[in-house]
Amino acid sequence: MKHKNELNICLRIVHESEFERFKSDVQSAFKIGAEKEFGHTLDEPIPSDADIEESLLAHGAIAYWIVADGEIVGGAVVVIDEATQRNSLSFFFVSIKEQSRGIGLFAWKAIEEAHPSTKVWETATPYFEKRNIHFYVNKCGFKIVAFYTKFNPDPHHHTSAFPEDEEDDEMFRFEKVMRE
DSSP: OOOOOTTOEEEEEOOGGGHHHHHHHHHHHHHHHHHHHHTSOOSSOSSOHHHHHHHHTSTTEEEEEEEETTEEEEEEEEEOOTTTOEEEEEEEEEOGGGTTSSHHHHHHHHHHHHOTTOSEEEEEEETTOHHHHHIIIIITOOEEEEEEOSSSOOTTOOSOSSTTOGGGOOEEEEEEEOOO
16 A cells, blocks of 8 residues: 655554564654653663553554655554544654654555545554644644543553653543544
8 A cells, every 4th residue: 555745654464473563663752752741761672562552452453654765754543443434543653853844744544545534533652742732633633532540541551651750641532523
């Protein structure tokens, strides 16, 4: 499956033999923001191997590499519900050295085009990731629909993305309703 644009961005399915690299790349991309927020080096990978594996192995999951000019520059995991077409974006990342080039937006548009029957997309991001919030709301057209905290926990997620402190497990949930 290819989606071309002026940055020569396309999506490629992540093969099961590449799952370890995919997990490592996700964790490397997420680590920078988390360590900046917490002010110290993290002892455990963020997100955990278990959280990534759960997404990769979920019913309806498709993992994509984001490829620019033949090089892997990021990735995504989407979960497609064929019955309801209420689909989710579990993970989305662009490698740190490749950010601020428009790759994320072109990749997101390619994902939307790859799944044209989608009625609603949903995703979540940690409260402190202002860059992600800007991206989803201002660039991709998502709306914030919930804020999960210890007082309002995410009913669908039982593990902490930030095992050091449950207080840090605050997340925004977003939805994007697609046009018919």
